[in-house]
Amino acid sequence: MVAGLRGFPWGLFGIGLLFVLLLTSLVVMGDAAQNQARFEQLFLWLLVFHVAVLVALGGLIIYQVARMAIQYRRGVPGSRLTLRLVAVFMLVAVLPVSVVYYFSFKFLNEGVDSWFDVRVESALEDALELSRSSLDLRVRQLANETQELMSDLEGVSEGLVPLALNDYRRQVGAQELTLVGSNNRIIASSTDSPIRRLPTPPGSDILMRVRPEQPYSRLEPQPDGSLIIRVVATTSSRRPGSENRILQGIYPVDPRMSALSLRVQDAFADYREFAYLRGPMIQGFVFTLSLALAISLMAALWAGLLVARRMVRPISDLVQGTRMVAQGDYSTRLAVQRADELGFLVQSFNTMTRTLNEARDEAERNRRLLDAERAYLESVLQHLRSGVLALDGSLRLRTANAAASEILECDLQRARTRVMSEVGAECPLVAQFFEAISDALVRQEEEWSRQVVVFTRSGRKVLMTRAVWLPTSGSSRGLHAIVFDDMTEFLKAQRDAAWGEVARRLAHEIKNPLTPIQLSAERLSRRLGKVLEGADREVLDRATGTIVQQVEAMKTLVNAFRDYAQAPQLERASVDLNQLIRDVCELYLDQDGRSRVDVTLDASLPRIHGDAGRLRQLLHNLIKNALEAGEGHEDMEVHVATAYLDDSAGPHIELRVIDTGPGIKPEFLERIFEPYTTDKPRGTGLGLAVAQKIVEEHGGMIECHNAESGPGGAVFRIRIPVEHGPVVHEEPE
Amino acid sequence: MPSGASPWRGPFVALCCLFALLALPVPAAAVEIRGANHLWLDDTTVLVRLDIDMRLPAVLEDALANGVILEFEAETRLERGRRVGRDTLASETRRVQLQYFALNRHYLVTAVTDERMDLKPTLGDALDQVARRLGRLRLDGIPASARPNPGEFDLAARLMLVYSALPLPLQLDAGLRGDLTTRQEWRRWSLD
Numbered sequence: 001m002v003a004g005l006r007g008f009p010w011g012l013f014g015i016g017l018l019f020v021l022l023l024t025s026l027v028v029m030g031d032a033a034q035n036q037a038r039f040e041q042l043f044l045w046l047l048v049f050h051v052a053v054l055v056a057l058g059g060l061i062i063y064q065v066a067r068m069a070i071q072y073r074r075g076v077p078g079s080r081l082t083l084r085l086v087a088v089f090m091l092v093a094v095l096p097v098s099v100v101y102y103f104s105f106k107f108l109n110e111g112v113d114s115w116f117d118v119r120v121e122s123a124l125e126d127a128l129e130l131s132r133s134s135l136d137l138r139v140r141q142l143a144n145e146t147q148e149l150m151s152d153l154e155g156v157s158e159g160l161v162p163l164a165l166n167d168y169r170r171q172v173g174a175q176e177l178t179l180v181g182s183n184n185r186i187i188a189s190s191t192d193s194p195i196r197r198l199p200t201p202p203g204s205d206i207l208m209r210v211r212p213e214q215p216y217s218r219l220e221p222q223p224d225g226s227l228i229i230r231v232v233a234t235t236s237s238r239r240p241g242s243e244n245r246i247l248q249g250i251y252p253v254d255p256r257m258s259a260l261s262l263r264v265q266d267a268f269a270d271y272r273e274f275a276y277l278r279g280p281m282i283q284g285f286v287f288t289l290s291l292a293l294a295i296s297l298m299a300a301l302w303a304g305l306l307v308a309r310r311m312v313r314p315i316s317d318l319v320q321g322t323r324m325v326a327q328g329d330y331s332t333r334l335a336v337q338r339a340d341e342l343g344f345l346v347q348s349f350n351t352m353t354r355t356l357n358e359a360r361d362e363a364e365r366n367r368r369l370l371d372a373e374r375a376y377l378e379s380v381l382q383h384l385r386s387g388v389l390a391l392d393g394s395l396r397l398r399t400a401n402a403a404a405s406e407i408l409e410c411d412l413q414r415a416r417t418r419v420m421s422e423v424g425a426e427c428p429l430v431a432q433f434f435e436a437i438s439d440a441l442v443r444q445e446e447e448w449s450r451q452v453v454v455f456t457r458s459g460r461k462v463l464m465t466r467a468v469w470l471p472t473s474g475s476s477r478g479l480h481a482i483v484f485d486d487m488t489e490f491l492k493a494q495r496d497a498a499w500g501e502v503a504r505r506l507a508h509e510i511k512n513p514l515t516p517i518q519l520s521a522e523r524l525s526r527r528l529g530k531v532l533e534g535a536d537r538e539v540l541d542r543a544t545g546t547i548v549q550q551v552e553a554m555k556t557l558v559n560a561f562r563d564y565a566q567a568p569q570l571e572r573a574s575v576d577l578n579q580l581i582r583d584v585c586e587l588y589l590d591q592d593g594r595s596r597v598d599v600t601l602d603a604s605l606p607r608i609h610g611d612a613g614r615l616r617q618l619l620h621n622l623i624k625n626a627l628e629a630g631e632g633h634e635d636m637e638v639h640v641a642t643a644y645l646d647d648s649a650g651p652h653i654e655l656r657v658i659d660t661g662p663g664i665k666p667e668f669l670e671r672i673f674e675p676y677t678t679d680k681p682r683g684t685g686l687g688l689a690v691a692q693k694i695v696e697e698h699g700g701m702i703e704c705h706n707a708e709s710g711p712g713g714a715v716f717r718i719r720i721p722v723e724h725g726p727v728v729h730e731e732p733e
Numbered sequence: 734m735p736s737g738a739s740p741w742r743g744p745f746v747a748l749c750c751l752f753a754l755l756a757l758p759v760p761a762a763a764v765e766i767r768g769a770n771h772l773w774l775d776d777t778t779v780l781v782r783l784d785i786d787m788r789l790p791a792v793l794e795d796a797l798a799n800g801v802i803l804e805f806e807a808e809t810r811l812e813r814g815r816r817v818g819r820d821t822l823a824s825e826t827r828r829v830q831l832q833y834f835a836l837n838r839h840y841l842v843t844a845v846t847d848e849r850m851d852l853k854p855t856l857g858d859a860l861d862q863v864a865r866r867l868g869r870l871r872l873d874g875i876p877a878s879a880r881p882n883p884g885e886f887d888l889a890a891r892l893m894l895v896y897s898a899l900p901l902p903l904q905l906d907a908g909l910r911g912d913l914t915t916r917q918e919w920r921r922w923s924l925d
Contacts, residue, residue: 132836205858219837223848227836265835269800273900276799280906287905 018053018299022292025049050291057298064305077323078316082308089304093297101293108285116275124268131261135219135253139229142251143217145172146231150215150247153179154235158187165190175228176250181243202232202248210234210246219253227253227261314342318349330357387463389482395420395441398479407463407486408433409456428649429456433484437465441480444469452484455649455719460701462488492696499675499689503561511558514551521547560686564675570611570697577653578605580612581640584619588627588638597623600641605653606722610698618694621687622657622716628680629714630661644722652700655718663706664714672704695720764789764805766892766920777875779924781809781825783868783890787860793894794856796903797840802832804845804895807867811875811924812887822879822886825870828895829863842866867892883925891919 025046068086071079149168156164161179169177169190178189178199189199202210210216215233222228229251234244253261274281317334324332330353334346378401381388387404389412391397396419400412410427424431432454440448449466465484525544532540578601585597623638630636639658645651664672664679671677673692676685688704695702700720707715768784785807789797797803811823828845834852840859842851844866851866853859870890879886896904 128835135836218839218852220852221834221841221850223850261836268835269833271800273800276796276801277900277902277906280902284902284905 018057021049021053022295022299025292050295054291054295054298057295057302061298061301061305064302068305076316077319078312081315082305082312085308085311086301086304089308090301093300093304097293097297097300101289104289104293105286108289109282112278112282112285116271116278121271121275124264124271127264128268131264134257135227135229135261138253138257139217139219139231142172142229142249143215143231143233146217146247146249147213147215147233147235149177149249150233150235150245153245153247161188162190172249173251174249175252176248178248180246180248187245199248202230202246206230206232207246221262225259225262226255227258229253311342314338314346318346321349321353325353325356330360385485387482387484387486389480389484391420391441391480391482393444393478395438395480397423404484407461407484429454429461433463433465437467437482440467444478444480451487455701460488460696461486462491499561499564502675503558503564506558506561510554514554514558518548518551521551560690561675564686564690564693570614572609572611574607575610575612575615576607577615577655578602578642580615581619581642581655584616584623585640588623596627596638598637598639600639602641602643605642605644606651608653608698608720608722610720614694614697618691618718621691621694622718625687625691626657626659626661626714626716629664630659633661636660645719649719650721652719652721655720657716657718658707659713661713663712664704669704669706673702691716764892764894765917766890769888769890769920769922771888771924773880774871776877776880777873779811779872779875779888781870781872781888781890783807783809783870783892785864785868785892787864789856789860792903796899797831797833797856800833800835801900801903802830802898804828804830804898805863805867805892806895807870807890807892809870809872809888809890811872811879812889812921813885814887819887822876823872823874825872827867827870829866831859831863879924884923886924887921888924889919889921891917893917 028046068079068082072083149172152168153161153164165177165179165188168174169192174190174192176189176191176193176199178201179187180201181187184201186199186201191199202216206216206218210232212235215231217229217231220228220230231249231251232246233249234246252258314334314337321332321334332353333350336343336346336350338346381399381401382403384401384403387407388399388401389397389404390399396417397412397415398417400416402413405412408427408429410423410430412423412430415423415427420430420434424434433452436452436454437450440450445467447466447468449464452463452465454461454463463484464487465482467480467482469478470481471478521544525541528540529537581599581601585595585599588596590596619640623640626638627636630638637660639656641656641658643654643656645654668677668679673688675689677688678685692702695718698720700718702719703717705715705717707713765786766783767786770782772780772782774780789803793801793803806826806828808826809824810821812819812821830841830843830845832841832843833839834841837852839852839854840856842853842859842862843849849866851859851862853862872888
């Protein structure tokens, strides 16, 4: 019930009711305008009604316009359209109302003017003048007769006066004749009334105007609507001392004459009154008309406001709904309240939002599926031991898994969408890795693989890298899919295993027969030495000596292989590398007591956590290798230098062993650290392999190249990280 | 329309404005009582005499000359004051019409109550006659306790032009312009 009342169009109902009331008031006013009495009766009520409606409408319109202005200023959807519609309604209303007002004003003026006519007014004046003249004539006639009667009564004694008055009254047809003496004393009176009544003497104002021979006469109206003529006459007393008498005669005017005269007078008075009130009456009409038209105008404006609001409401709802949709709320539904085109528009909007909602739900489902797939792929990638990188054509990182971050020691998850060169500025390992493969990436090779060696804080890393260039469809930029594995441990283990097998085979295949060979040679020497003499004995001794010597050499070789293959567990401790170098170099003094090795040590070198014995062997191997390489060169110099560096590879110690020998032949440079690789006439070829092994055991890296400037020679560069163990700077000496 | 705003607020404000217009103060009276006294005729009757200034404004003189009938009313009361309001113990009203009698170019003064008619040749005489007719009022039925205790009672009188008796256009025109007034305020004096 309440909902039904709320849905009722009260605004339109109010407009309709107001329109009916206004129409009624206009009809009543039009009817009243034809009738003066009715007009006077209704005018005030009409006026009050119109003013009340005008004020009420004005208030409503001001309220609505103010609301509309506020909404316009706030940019409420539909307010601009409402304003335009109201302006159009206003224009549409003003034009016909102005026309109606103009012609109504003209009609009113002419209509009221038509009530008055100069001829009518003149006729009325003439009629009144005629009545007046006729009555004046009668008045003068009666005045003369009364004066004559008064003269006649002069000689009549007081006793006969009543009879005389009676005769005279009958004779002249008077209504009353009264003779008054001094002090208003009534001497005699005669009346035509059968009821005897006391005559009324003339008033003092009349008596003041009466002169001898100049009777006072006046036409007087009566309460019953008739007219009488009052004449008061006197004469100058001819006899001295006699009483001055006054005769008052009241004469009826002929009833017909009286009625006609009074009617003419009333008509004239009414006409004069109308004429006098003409201006105010027109003003009243115009005022009322203006009120009615103002009310009509305001009602039109109000109706325009309501209708515009009703028309705009669906559009406002649509605008609001569109905004909601633009904000992503596809559940917006508008109420369809109309069956016209706007209702169809609202219905279409609802259909559109429903379709959009369904499409969004479908897209959301697909997105979730895609996310799930991606998450699955991410999970697979994250759990891969191999590092995976995806770079777009501009070498911008698209994807990286956890293994890639771990291997390259950089949080690549956060570096997504960044160019690899930028990432490399923050992650040194990435910079090294990217530098090693950038040429292949730039060339966009379809498929390639290479082994990349990088130096990290914890040592060298060998990364087996494979990459594929995927030119993606629908995009000009392709995708580099890079997969790499940290093969450092694997290669090391593989090499250890290989050389272990070599050592085992050497021990098994070579070392075991050496002792019987040596014993046999020694027995031959002992047995045959007693038998042979001279040159034969000399040959025997030289041969057996050679055998024993070569067997010893082979034993030494086998022991070296054993040492390489069976590396003892490191016994790490804090090692002062500078001191270790000094100790080792003391072993290499020449006959003059001068050291054959030049030493340049960095006083700020920190202690490292390493195996002093193995490091000593490392130094021996490198110095020995340098000295052996320089045999035969007079200016041969060996230089050992240390330095503490803290660069992109992290803090580490750099040890350089430089000689001024002939350098390493280029064909040996590639495999100089492989066992049994040597260009020297003597040597096992295991010194540098063992050196590399010791360096790698300490997490370091060894490089070798020939000096490009200076006297030439080989340069061995060893880098050992200092992150393991306590780092204590040595006080400068 | 906002949910918080009443739809009747606009009409209510409009009606308040209308009432404010209707409550505007009226202009001064055209005819007025200059003075008053009374005379005890007996213990229950008082004759009230009013000294009335009957100068008509120009608009009424003009209207009278053009056939408009003017009607005046004098009203007198015997009142007893109370804490709140007054008790009216006796009252008397007298109405007199003044019009131009065109047949003999006189002014006709008619007492509405007793239909007594007086013709006066000039407007001044006619107005004097109107003042005489209005200025003598007889209050009958006064409580007997009033005369011994005159201080407790007041006599009140007022004079007015009967506005509603005027033609409506004149009411609107002259009334809206402030040329006329409807009534004079009560004039009071003690009975003692």
